[in-house]
Amino acid sequence: KQEVTQIPAALSVPEGENLVLNCSFTDSAIYNLQWFRQDPGKGLTSLLLIQSSQREQTSGRLNASLDKSSGRSTLYIAASQPGDSATYLCAVRFGSARQLTFGSGTQLTVLP
Amino acid sequence: DGGITQSPKYLFRKEGQNVTLSCEQNLNHDAMYWYRQDPGQGLRLIYYSQIVNDFQKGDIAEGYSVSREKKESFPLTVTSAQKNPTAFYLCASSMTPRDHEETQYFGPGTRLLVL
Numbered sequence: 001k002q003e004v005t006q007i008p009a010a011l012s013v014p015e016g017e018n019l020v021l022n023c024s025f026t027d028s029a030i031y032n033l034q035w036f037r038q039d040p041g042k043g044l045t046s047l048l049l050i051q052s053s054q055r056e057q058t059s060g061r062l063n064a065s066l067d068k069s070s071g072r073s074t075l076y077i078a079a080s081q082p083g084d085s086a087t088y089l090c091a092v093r094f095g096s097a098r099q100l101t102f103g104s105g106t107q108l109t110v111l112p
Numbered sequence: 113d114g115g116i117t118q119s120p121k122y123l124f125r126k127e128g129q130n131v132t133l134s135c136e137q138n139l140n141h142d143a144m145y146w147y148r149q150d151p152g153q154g155l156r157l158i159y160y161s162q163i164v165n166d167f168q169k170g171d172i173a174e175g176y177s178v179s180r181e182k183k184e185s186f187p188l189t190v191t192s193a194q195k196n197p198t199a200f201y202l203c204a205s206s207m208t209p210r211d212h213e214e215t216q217y218f219g220p221g222t223r224l225l226v227l
Contacts (some may be wrong), residue, residue, distance in 0.1 A: 009152070032214065041114075043202055043218035049193030083153075093214070098162065099145070099170060100216065104206060 001094040002027045002094045006103035013080055013108050014111050021075040021091030028068045032102065035064050035075050038087045047088075048075070080110045115139065116219035118203050122127035123178065125190065126219045133188045133222045135203035142208040145216065148172060149158055149200040158201075162208070171178060198226050 003026045012098060013019050023033070032051050036044040046056045048064040050073070056065045063076040068090040088108045116137045125131045135144065143162050147155035159171030161180040161210050175194025180186055188207075190197045204216040 004154070005152075009121075034216075041200075041221070041223070043118075044204075044216075046215050046217065049155045049215050091216075097158055098143075098168070099157045100155075102147075102156075104152065104154040106135065 002092075002101055004090055004092050004096075004101050004103040006088075006090055006106050008106060009104065010107040010109070012085075012109040012111060015065075015082060015095045015111075016078060017080050018076070018078050019080055020079060021077070021088050021090075021108070023073040023075070023103055024102075025071045025073075025092045025094075027094050028071055031064045031069060031097070032092045033064075033066055033073050033093075035062075036089040036091060038089060039104070040087075044089065077108075080108075082112045084108060084110050116203060116205055116217055117147045118201075118222050120222060121220070122131065123222055124199065124227050125224060127226050128192045130189055130191050130223070133190070133201055133203075133224070135219060136184055137186075137203075137205045137217075137219075138184060139205055139217065140183070141205035141217070142183070143206045144180070145184070145204040145206075146176075146188045147202045148180065149202060149221075155202060158188065161182075164222035198223055199224060 034049045035047045050066045061078040087105040089105045090103040119134045145160040159178040161167035203219040212216040
């Protein structure tokens with residue numbers, strides 16, 4: 001069964017700290033991997049999409065990496081701010097599947 | 113403004129009642145999706161549609177139905193057969209993928225509660 005796992009489920013850090021969120025997946029034959037942000041009671045906002053042929057993508061203070069052989073992706077957030085507090089979800093499109101498979105998310109709290 | 117709208121924001125269902133959640137997009141996207149999110153969990157796919165008048169079941173389609181009569185609209189009906197409908201429902205859309213590119217854009221969600 002193709003699954004996506006995110007550990008830890010929750011993380012608290014002081015403002016200004018650099019942090020890494022983890023995502024692991026069970027099948028290395030992926031089409032792409034996407035990181036989303038979700039604020040409480042809201043929809044999802046796409047942060048970064050990594051194609052299967054890429055190893056990383058960057059947007060501002062965010063950097064996402066992909067290692068298909070080990071089944072892992074990381075989302076690096078530099079110089080964290082209280083406004084970064086949200087739930088971060090990892091989603092994988094496996095092989096020829098049309099749909100995304102989501103992890104359960106990491107709830108991040110950045111303390112001022 | 114281009115985007116995805118969902119209505120209503122909150123919906124209450126009585127026992128044995130069917131309810132319909134609305135999803136509209138003006139992004140000219142071909143594909144549309146319905147997901148369910150339970151507290152502390154990721155999203156699970158209910159149904160998706162790649163083109164008008166065509167749709168496929170996702171992982172948890174039982175107790176739900178959809179239609180895709182127009183490109184812009186993909187309504188979801190939660191039927192009385194769905195015994196545990198309380199959840200946050202999210203609609204998304206995407207372009208038909210070229211190569212490996214595909215970003216899904218999400219609406220603001222509808223929270224369904226059972227009375």
